[in-house]
Amino acid sequence: MSKIHASLPLLGFAAFSGTGKTTLLEAMLPKLVARGIRVAVIKHAHHDFDIDQPGKDSHRLRKAGASQMLISSRCRRALVTETPDEEASLPHLIAQLDQTQLDLILVEGFKKLSFPKIELHRSEVGKPWLHPTDSNIIAVAANVPVPASGSAALAEKASLPLLDINNLEQITDFVVRFIQGEVDTSAASLLLPQSQGLQCGDLTPQGMLSVAEGRERILGHIVPIEKTQAVDLKAALGQIVAHDILSPVNVPQHTNSAMDGYAIRGDDLERQDYTVVAHVMAGHSYDLPLEKGQAVRIMTGAAVPECADTVVMREQAEQIDNIVRFDLSMAAINTAQNVRQAGEDLALGQTAIAANSKITAPELGMIASLGINQVSVKRAIRVAIFSTGDEVQHPGEAQKNNCIYDSNRYTLHAMLTQAGCEVIDLGIIEDNEAALEMTLEQGAQQADLILSSGGVSVGDADYIKTVLAKLGKINFWRINMRPGRPLAFGHIDDTPFFGLPGNPVAVMVVFLQFVEPVIRKLQGMDNWQPQVFNAVATERFRSRPNRTEYTRGIFSFDANGRLTVKSTGQQGSGILRSMSEANCLVEVLPEQANAEIGDLVRVVPLQGRV
Ligand SMILES: Nc1nc2c(c(=O)[nH]1)N[C@H]1C(S)=C(S)[C@@H](COP(=O)(O)OP(=O)(O)OC[C@H]3O[C@@H](n4cnc5c(N)ncnc54)[C@H](O)[C@@H]3O)O[C@H]1N2
Numbered sequence: 001m002s003k004i005h006a007s008l009p010l011l012g013f014a015a016f017s018g019t020g021k022t023t024l025l026e027a028m029l030p031k032l033v034a035r036g037i038r039v040a041v042i043k044h045a046h047h048d049f050d051i052d053q054p055g056k057d058s059h060r061l062r063k064a065g066a067s068q069m070l071i072s073s074r075c076r077r078a079l080v081t082e083t084p085d086e087e088a089s090l091p092h093l094i095a096q097l098d099q100t101q102l103d104l105i106l107v108e109g110f111k112k113l114s115f116p117k118i119e120l121h122r123s124e125v126g127k128p129w130l131h132p133t134d135s136n137i138i139a140v141a142a143n144v145p146v147p148a149s150g151s152a153a154l155a156e157k158a159s160l161p162l163l164d165i166n167n168l169e170q171i172t173d174f175v176v177r178f179i180q181g182e183v184d185t186s187a188a189s190l191l192l193p194q195s196q197g198l199q200c201g202d203l204t205p206q207g208m209l210s211v212a213e214g215r216e217r218i219l220g221h222i223v224p225i226e227k228t229q230a231v232d233l234k235a236a237l238g239q240i241v242a243h244d245i246l247s248p249v250n251v252p253q254h255t256n257s258a259m260d261g262y263a264i265r266g267d268d269l270e271r272q273d274y275t276v277v278a279h280v281m282a283g284h285s286y287d288l289p290l291e292k293g294q295a296v297r298i299m300t301g302a303a304v305p306e307c308a309d310t311v312v313m314r315e316q317a318e319q320i321d322n323i324v325r326f327d328l329s330m331a332a333i334n335t336a337q338n339v340r341q342a343g344e345d346l347a348l349g350q351t352a353i354a355a356n357s358k359i360t361a362p363e364l365g366m367i368a369s370l371g372i373n374q375v376s377v378k379r380a381i382r383v384a385i386f387s388t389g390d391e392v393q394h395p396g397e398a399q400k401n402n403c404i405y406d407s408n409r410y411t412l413h414a415m416l417t418q419a420g421c422e423v424i425d426l427g428i429i430e431d432n433e434a435a436l437e438m439t440l441e442q443g444a445q446q447a448d449l450i451l452s453s454g455g456v457s458v459g460d461a462d463y464i465k466t467v468l469a470k471l472g473k474i475n476f477w478r479i480n481m482r483p484g485r486p487l488a489f490g491h492i493d494d495t496p497f498f499g500l501p502g503n504p505v506a507v508m509v510v511f512l513q514f515v516e517p518v519i520r521k522l523q524g525m526d527n528w529q530p531q532v533f534n535a536v537a538t539e540r541f542r543s544r545p546n547r548t549e550y551t552r553g554i555f556s557f558d559a560n561g562r563l564t565v566k567s568t569g570q571q572g573s574g575i576l577r578s579m580s581e582a583n584c585l586v587e588v589l590p591e592q593a594n595a596e597i598g599d600l601v602r603v604v605p606l607q608g609r610v
């Protein structure tokens, strides 16, 4: 029986009738809600239940033939679907929920299906224990100790958590820990018969790190680079601001008109007509206080005269000679309308751009709007890159037999440039110790970070490992992710070094997951996080438990306005086209095996990063 998955924690309660499942859920729900947890309950009913009442409109319409009846009010809605041929499956029911509004799905019933459950047991019901025969039970809540018979030995061996069925607080705590991923469910899996259990490759093998563990370890070794430099404004694009930039002026400098029209006094609205005393163009002013009964014809951006505080749009005005009237049937005039106040964008002395912000188009414009033409930025991070492998050739050369053109240095160059780094391209390094040693030493002298690609797996060209071990402190890791399993990280002298896997897609994925966070930390950004959001899977995204799987995907809105995601097709880690056609990576987390159609999956947009 295949395991049922949801993108949210899914937890069932398994018990014989009479144990008090519903009573327990009813008592626990307010406690979960009080802890801020948004819960859905899916309940199985055995009989021909009906929530609709005879005589109600919805019931009449359904009986008249509507196979789906959706009734909605401001407070709630309900969909009643006739399923005369086949009962809906649990995965289908899960997909009906709006998982963006939930933290937990509780399931009552569906006893025979495979998903995590808590067994409820009361001795007085006189029924057998369920956990010896249900490998999905992750804890037992009972009013008697589990007997020291076969089942108890099994429970003890597997160290299933034992809870007191009468201790609601304890059971609630357990559920909360389950949601937070703190419950060790391996005890349950120890009970699995071989055929249902995890495959050996599903378990985190010894020495394999999760993506989060690998990133945390690497970031622990990174020290921000504090050096700064002053650059001309345009050259600051993509760079990181070294110190807070304070506004030396008010932006806008003066209170000005937001429309072409007529400036009048806000305390002088009840008038038939006004005398136009001046015509003020942008860059000019009318320097007398505006009197009652007067108006100034004004252009967008021009300074509003003293005592005037309201602008009426030109479309609403009719001027004959120097008399203007406003058509109030088009729109009422409100005091202070269509006027931009001095300093409303930025007041004098206000922080315009905080230190460690990245300068993109709006920041560049804002700095310019303050009249500043030079900025102090963090010195660009210098990154040395090289490729390894005798089969790797420069583009532009005639292709040799059994060779491959170097694409990795180009994707790295592009992603580093996007991240605001200065790239030092050390080329393709011959497969020999002396060449590699020289290159690494050169990299360590010139760069803040060194990246190589290729040669980090278990191939025969093991001299890379020998040289790295000789020159620095390097760890060869296997990260439980795909693509991008093999990864080397360490230091050559004091310079951090990444040995990225050779496969072109693996290079890009490892860059996005490990190298970019390092660059951001070197640039001084603390706890930088990429943008991530959830989308509904429109196809199955396969992944093994414990592994983080990155599928290249395309997200888009469907006809119902839901954000959905599909894959780009073939996903081999040498197929760079899968990256080129993608606008995101679909990240299936270790705790989520295969994401099914309708499940929410994490989507990591690529725009601006590749
Ligand atoms: N027995 C095992 N074999 C492999 C394993 C493993 O765990 N056990 N892991 C596989 C995975 S996953 C990856 S990823 C690769 C990584 O291997 P290397 O880092 O040693 O890389 P290479 O063998 O040098 O190259 C792999 C592949 O990529 C091509 N390549 C290399 N450099 C470039 C470049 N600059 N531009 C374009 N393409 C490049 C190279 O020709 C190979 O096809 O190992 C698997 N094997």
Ligand code: MOO
Pocket: 481, 482, 483, 484, 485, 486, 501, 503, 505, 506, 573, 574
């Ligand atoms: O994980 Mo490798 O990284 O297959 O490409």
